[in-house]
Amino acid sequence: MTSTLEHAAHTSAPEGGGLARRQNFLTAMIGGVVFAWLGWFLAHHFLDSSSRNFSDLVTTSLTIGWIFGFWLGIGALNGPGRWLIGADHTRADDLYYAGENQGRARYWKYCTDHKVVGVQYIVMTAVLLGAGGILAMAIRTELIVPGNHFVNQQVYNGFVAVHGMLMILALIVAVAGPWANFVVPIMCGARDMAFPRLNALSLWTLVGAAGLLLSVLAVGSLTMGWVVLAPIADQAGVGMDFFAMSIIVFTVSTTVAGVNTICTVMTMRTKGMTLARLPIFVWASVIAAALGLYAFPYFSLVEAQTLLDRNFNTSFFVAGGGGTGWLQANLFWLMGHPEVYVILLPAVGALFEIASVMSRKPVFSYRTAIAGMTGLAGLSILVWAHHMFTTGWAPTLGGPFMLTTELISIPTGLFFLVIIGTMWRGNVWMKLPTIWLFGFIFNFIIAGITGIYLSDIPIDNQLHGTMFVTAHFHYVFVGSVLFGAIAALAFWYPKVTGRFLDETMGRISFWLAFIGVQVTFLAMFVSGLRGMPRRYSSYSLIFEHTNFITTIGAYMIMAGMLVLLGAVVRSWSHGEPAGPNPWHANSLEWLVPTPPPLENFDVLPVITEDPYNYREELVRS
Amino acid sequence: MAEMKNKENLKGMFATWVILTVVGVAIGIWGPARLMPRSMSDNMHLTILTMVVFTVAAAPVAAGVYAVTLHALRHWVHKGDNVPAPAAEQTRENATLTASWLIASTVLTVFLLIWGLGALAVDNGSAGRNPLVVDVTGQQWLWTFSYPGSNVQSPTLVLPEGRTVDFHITALDVTHGFWIANMGVQVDANVGTTTQIHTTPTALGQFDIRCTQFCGLNHAFMVTTGDVVTKAQFNSWLASQSQKA
Numbered sequence: 001m002t003s004t005l006e007h008a009a010h011t012s013a014p015e016g017g018g019l020a021r022r023q024n025f026l027t028a029m030i031g032g033v034v035f036a037w038l039g040w041f042l043a044h045h046f047l048d049s050s051s052r053n054f055s056d057l058v059t060t061s062l063t064i065g066w067i068f069g070f071w072l073g074i075g076a077l078n079g080p081g082r083w084l085i086g087a088d089h090t091r092a093d094d095l096y097y098a099g100e101n102q103g104r105a106r107y108w109k110y111c112t113d114h115k116v117v118g119v120q121y122i123v124m125t126a127v128l129l130g131a132g133g134i135l136a137m138a139i140r141t142e143l144i145v146p147g148n149h150f151v152n153q154q155v156y157n158g159f160v161a162v163h164g165m166l167m168i169l170a171l172i173v174a175v176a177g178p179w180a181n182f183v184v185p186i187m188c189g190a191r192d193m194a195f196p197r198l199n200a201l202s203l204w205t206l207v208g209a210a211g212l213l214l215s216v217l218a219v220g221s222l223t224m225g226w227v228v229l230a231p232i233a234d235q236a237g238v239g240m241d242f243f244a245m246s247i248i249v250f251t252v253s254t255t256v257a258g259v260n261t262i263c264t265v266m267t268m269r270t271k272g273m274t275l276a277r278l279p280i281f282v283w284a285s286v287i288a289a290a291l292g293l294y295a296f297p298y299f300s301l302v303e304a305q306t307l308l309d310r311n312f313n314t315s316f317f318v319a320g321g322g323g324t325g326w327l328q329a330n331l332f333w334l335m336g337h338p339e340v341y342v343i344l345l346p347a348v349g350a351l352f353e354i355a356s357v358m359s360r361k362p363v364f365s366y367r368t369a370i371a372g373m374t375g376l377a378g379l380s381i382l383v384w385a386h387h388m389f390t391t392g393w394a395p396t397l398g399g400p401f402m403l404t405t406e407l408i409s410i411p412t413g414l415f416f417l418v419i420i421g422t423m424w425r426g427n428v429w430m431k432l433p434t435i436w437l438f439g440f441i442f443n444f445i446i447a448g449i450t451g452i453y454l455s456d457i458p459i460d461n462q463l464h465g466t467m468f469v470t471a472h473f474h475y476v477f478v479g480s481v482l483f484g485a486i487a488a489l490a491f492w493y494p495k496v497t498g499r500f501l502d503e504t505m506g507r508i509s510f511w512l513a514f515i516g517v518q519v520t521f522l523a524m525f526v527s528g529l530r531g532m533p534r535r536y537s538s539y540s541l542i543f544e545h546t547n548f549i550t551t552i553g554a555y556m557i558m559a560g561m562l563v564l565l566g567a568v569v570r571s572w573s574h575g576e577p578a579g580p581n582p583w584h585a586n587s588l589e590w591l592v593p594t595p596p597p598l599e600n601f602d603v604l605p606v607i608t609e610d611p612y613n614y615r616e617e618l619v620r621s
Numbered sequence: 622m623a624e625m626k627n628k629e630n631l632k633g634m635f636a637t638w639v640i641l642t643v644v645g646v647a648i649g650i651w652g653p654a655r656l657m658p659r660s661m662s663d664n665m666h667l668t669i670l671t672m673v674v675f676t677v678a679a680a681p682v683a684a685g686v687y688a689v690t691l692h693a694l695r696h697w698v699h700k701g702d703n704v705p706a707p708a709a710e711q712t713r714e715n716a717t718l719t720a721s722w723l724i725a726s727t728v729l730t731v732f733l734l735i736w737g738l739g740a741l742a743v744d745n746g747s748a749g750r751n752p753l754v755v756d757v758t759g760q761q762w763l764w765t766f767s768y769p770g771s772n773v774q775s776p777t778l779v780l781p782e783g784r785t786v787d788f789h790i791t792a793l794d795v796t797h798g799f800w801i802a803n804m805g806v807q808v809d810a811n812v813g814t815t816t817q818i819h820t821t822p823t824a825l826g827q828f829d830i831r832c833t834q835f836c837g838l839n840h841a842f843m844v845t846t847g848d849v850v851t852k853a854q855f856n857s858w859l860a861s862q863s864q865k866a
Contacts, residue, residue: 232795319813361708391809392816413726427705456737462805465833529656531802536841584704614707
């Protein structure tokens with residue numbers, strides 16, 4: 001298939017174009033390091049070194065230099081720069097930035113093609129999960145027996161903080177990053193995202209933020225959990241400045257990505273693609289993106305205030321200076337709870353899609369699915385203080401927040417209705433995506449029920465701050481979201497690579513991860529019930545057995561993830577060829593060739609019904 | 622014939638649901654009291670009872686989802702590399718089912734909510750006319766307990782059985798979490814503010830106090846012990862400590 005763009009390409013010369021044509025990840029790193037050094041140099045030489053904020057100011061200056069240099073080096077500022085001097089991109093420039101005829105090199109570049117960005121997000125997710133996973137293994141290794149043997153407490157505490165934040169970032173992008181970029185525009189019948197350059201910006205900004213976050217480990221780390229509560233954040237070294245800046249930069253990335261997803265779906269749908277005919281995953285992506293636009297500003301705000309406290313003694317969160325740590329906790333959780341659903345909704349949307357295609361039945365009660373996701377998003381902005389039941393803040397609001405929190409179980413229950421209703425008397429095709437879907441159903445029930453315990457204040461007064469909470473949200477994030485993300489990967493992998501994700505290795509990885517999750521987190525529930533608090537670098541002997549079991553389970557999960565990684569890498573070039581529509585689905589991403597050409601469609605399709613009519617298949621592969 | 626087969630299938634599903642519900646209820650009744658620390662206060666009794674009630678209430682829901690899922694795995698799956706035929710029933714909506722599901726989950730949620738609000742009201746109820754006030758101070762990485770009206774300051778907590786204790790909690794440096802694992806009471810110790818929580822010890826014996834809010838390097842070692850003693854023992858302990866001080 002030849003796209004209209006490739007015809008146009010003959011009139012342009014992709015070669016030449018000066019320095020801007022040579023920018024890639026390497027120049028971005030060089031730019032980042034050079035400007036970081038410049039930021040350090042200027043602050044170090046011109047600021048008063050006797051000030052008690054000196055090291056924080058120098059660090060903040062360095063991190064600002066890093067991200068500015070990184071943007072400059074990757075080419076993020078080329079477009080706006082050209083526009084400012086009145087020499088906007090030509091068609092040839094746009095095609096160059098879309099990665100035309102650049103083969104694999106484009107994956108290292110500031111590429112505006114949504115499919116390239118999708119693949120870059122897959123890699124980024126793997127990198128973040130990998131780094132967070134290594135830290136998880138270090139944490140569990142430290143906890144395999146009581147006492148500090150493997151790493152010291154300072155290092156351990158830093159691992160806990162960075163593990164938490166790396167995994168949160170990884171899961172925020174795990175489904176939305178790869179698939180809202182790769183498949184959503186095609187599902188809508190669009191040639192690209194609404195703002196292709198912003199798409200590249202969101203990805204490379206995430207890379208810059210990840211660089212800052214990983215640097216935390218190298219600069220003395222952190223002494224607190226991922227929520228970095230005030231006032232203890234004040235006691236942290238310069239690692240805290242890296243951490244706060246990485247979050248601010250990260251929120252730029254999610255904001256840009258969220259705006260892009262919403263605008264693409266609202267404005268770029270092809271003829272006949274009414275809102276009621278959209279694949280359900282598109283709805284999930286839009287709702288999650290909208291929720292992210294609400295939630296993440298709190299995140300950058302709270303970290304900006306932390307930086308201001310540290311750099312300029314503003315004392316927003318310092319009790320002695322008129323501030324309060326409760327303000328930090330409120331702002332953090334105003335972000336922190338909606339964020340859970342920013343993470344969950346895309347995974348659930350993908351699973352609706354998979355349940356339908358694999359069962360050869362329409363999504364059961366499409367409107368209920370949308371109502372459930374919208375209801376969950378709406379409720380999630382009203383529940384933040386359930387994270388603060390035991391802080392002592394506003395005890396009279398305990399009842400109301402308990403009410404909103406428990407109401408969450410109604411829309412969540414609808415997800416089960418939709419998935420089970422879809423599979424009810426279906427012909428459920430047992431392939432890799434379906435297997436992970438079954439795993440999700442099993443784990444998400446446990447995640448949901450343990451959440452109901454914690455929403456109840458008399459129980460929370462006992463279990464808050466214990467390993468029970470840790471086990472609960474790991475059932476959400478690992479058992480449910482990660483399983484959903486892997487199902488989505490297995491489902492759309494053939495569209496990206498033209499090959500199936502290896503079924504045998506995939507199943508081995510499933511069983512290792514599935515059993516590993518039960519072993520790890522059921523034992524962790526028991527640790528919590530028996531009274532073990534979170535974030536302990538050591539523990540008393542009564543928690544010995546359950547911690548040992550948890551560590552063994554954690555190793556199993558890691559083994560499963562390594563097998564999966566092996567399968568992803570191997571199948572990319574050696575997998576079984578899949579053809580353009582291996583699952584015999586009807587949504588648009590399956591009706592374009594594999595891999596989809598630049599700008600996706602030769603002629604934009606006209607839509608006459610939703611993609612869930614399995615009686616009349618549009619294309620047989 | 623197909624009708625018959627379907628009916629038989631659903632009987633199996635129903636049986637699975639009943640069995641799994643019984644298992645869930647059994648875990649709910651057996652588990653909390655055995656897995657959680659020994660109850661030593663009225664709050665902890667209520668917490669454990671609430672755990673039991675919630676588990677029993679959740680058991681049929683979880684069992685229902687698992688029964689359908691297991692049934693799907695046994696009867697509705699299609700193995701092999703060829704795509705299965707479209708399902709015989711291409712059901713898109715079932716208003717009755719959706720409405721029943723919504724009503725059932727709402728009723729269950731409202732029940733749990735009413736129970737929870739009731740339990741909360743009991744926990745938050747008045748501390749009575751003559752509570753024992755204990756001032757709790759957290760700092761990196763130790764607890765100090767003082768008894769207003771006496772000059773006693775102690776690194777361990779001694780409480781009389783059967784008398785309501787009202788804890789007034791604060792911190793000197795960073796936020797700490799004051800938690801008596803056997804009594805179901807937990808509240809943060811904040812700098813510059815005093816938080817309160819009360820409970821009535823109902824059993825004699827030792828208990829642990831652990832910090833539940835991350836407080837830096839030695840967070841894991843910010844542990845102390847407490848002892849519930851009889852009223853007479855408590856009074857003589859307080860008197861002996863006062864003389865020492």
